Amino acid sequence: METRSDLRTEELLINMGPQHPSTHGVLRLVLTIDGERVVQAVPHIGYLHSSMEKIAEAKTYRQYMPFADRYDYLNAMGNELAYVRAVEKLCGIEVTPRCEYIRVIMAEMNRIASHLVYFGTLGLDTGSWSPFLYCFREREAIIQLFEDTSGQRLLYHYFRIGGLRNDLPSHFCDKLAEFLDYFPARINEYNDLLTNNIIFQRRMQGIGYLSPELCRRYSVTGPNIRGAGIPYDIRRVVGYSVYPELEFDIPTRPEGDAYARHLVRVEEMRQSVRILKQCLEKLPEGEINVKVPRRLKPVVGEVYERVESPRGELACYLISDGSEKPWRLHWRAPSFYNLQVLPELLKGAYVADTVAILGSIDIVLPDVDR
Amino acid sequence: MDAGLDMRTTGTKSDDSILSILRLIVQGIVSIAKSHWVTLVNFWRPTVCERYPHKDKSLDYKPGPGYKGDFALITDKEKGRLRCIACQSCERACPNHCIRVVPAGKGKDRYPAEFYIDVGLCMNCEICVEVCPVDALTMTPDYECSVHDPRDLIRNIKQLTERGMEFDEVSRVR
Ligand code: SF4
C-alpha cells in the first residue's frame, strides 16, 4: 500500500460538561486530547454563580445568615460558623462556652456528612455503586439529628449572631453517642468495600499527582494539601473556637496522588469521631445565647475570619461602614482555589482518569461560583 | 495510619515476574471477596429506603416540633381572634420579600385583613417567626407542599388560620 506523506494525527477538543453526571454540579471542562492522553484541560466556571457576595450588601447582618448556608450546601454548618464568627468578631460579641461546643459539634458532624458524600460519589465516579448507598444511609443518621435540632435537613440556619436558634433536643446526645459507637466499624467496612479493593487502588494510585510546590503555588488547602504531606489545618494553625482544648491528629500522606487524598479523608472521619466524643464529654451546661442588640450596627472596620471546612480553608472577609448592612463581603471559598490546580493535575493523565482526579479533589460547584 | 487500610498492593505495579503476578491475583481475589462479604452483611441489615409516596410508612412520618415546614397563624382562643396585630415586622424582616400583610383597623383593634406568604419563594429561614413581637406566626411540621400550579403556593389568611388551629404556641424544639 502506498503511504501518503500528508497523513497525520490531530489533537481533539472535547467538551466535558456542563451537564456531565460526574462533574459534581455544573462544571464545563474543555479537554484537548491526544489519543488517550489529556494535553490540556480548561475548566469553565460560573454556571452556578448566584451573586452570594453582592446579595450581602443589600441585606442586614442577620438577614444574610441563611444565605451563608447556600453556597457550599454540603457544609452548611461550617459556612454559618465562618460567617457568625466574622460578624461576632466585628461586633465584639463573646458567645457562651456551651454555644461554642455545640457549634463545634455541628461543624464536625457536617464534616463527616460531607466526607461521606465525597466517599460515595468517588465510588460512583470509579464505577462502584454500593458505597454510595451505604454512605448515604450513614449520612441519614446525621441529617436526622440536624433535622431534629435545626428543623431543616440541608440548609439549616441554626447558628445565630450571639448564639444558636435553640438548645439541643433532649435525645440529641444519646443519639449522637450511639452513632459514634457504630460509625468507626462502618468506616472499616467501607474500606473493605472500596479503599482496600484492588481495582480501586490500582485505579487511584499514581494519578493526579499534586506536589507540595504546586499546592503552595495554587493555595491548595484542606485534605488535598494534607494528601501532599503538609500538615496544614486551620483548626491547628489558627486554633479558633474550642479546638485548642480538643485532642485530635491531623492525618497526612506523603504520596500526593488521588489515593493519598482519599486516605486522608477517610482518616479525617475517624478524627472527627474523636473530636465529637470529647465534645460530648466536655459539653458544659448553661446558657446558649448572649444578649445582642436588635439593630446590629458594628463599628467601622474589617475582619477576616478563617475556619477549616471539609474542603479546606474557608474564610469570610467582611468590611463594615458602620451601617446595618455589610459594605462588602467576600468568601475565600476553598473549592475555587482547589479547582484552579486541576489543569495541572490533568496534564498527561488518561481521559478515563479525569473523572477520578476531579472526584479526588472534592469540589462543590456552588462553592466555586458563589 | 490505621491498620484497616492496607497498602499491600503498592509497588507491585511494574513488577511482572510470575510469582508477583500470582500474588497479585490472590490479593485481588481476597480483596474482591472481602468487598462481596460487606455487601452480603449489608444485605441482611434493615432496609432504610422507602418508596415515597407509595408506601404508607413514609406518609406517616412527622418531623419533630420545631421543624421548619409550612406556615400557620395562631389564633388567640380566649379572645377568639388572631394574635397577629398586623405590625408588618415579618414583612420587613423577610430577606426574600415573600410576605405581604394588609392591615386593617386602628390602634388596639389592628388586625390583618389579608396575609399572604409565598411558600415557593420562601427559604424556610424562620426570621419572620423570630421577629414577631406577639408570637403570632409559626412554622409547622407540615412538609408536603408540592402542587402543580405555582400560584397554589401562595398562602392566604384563610389557609394560615386553618392550619394554626392546632397550635397554641410557636412550634419549638424540645
Ligand atoms: S421563613 Fe424566611 S424567607 Fe420564609 S417567609 Fe419567613 S423570613 Fe421570609
Ligand code: SF4
Ligand atoms: S405575624 Fe407577627 S410580625 Fe407579622 S404582622 Fe403579625 S404580629 Fe406583626
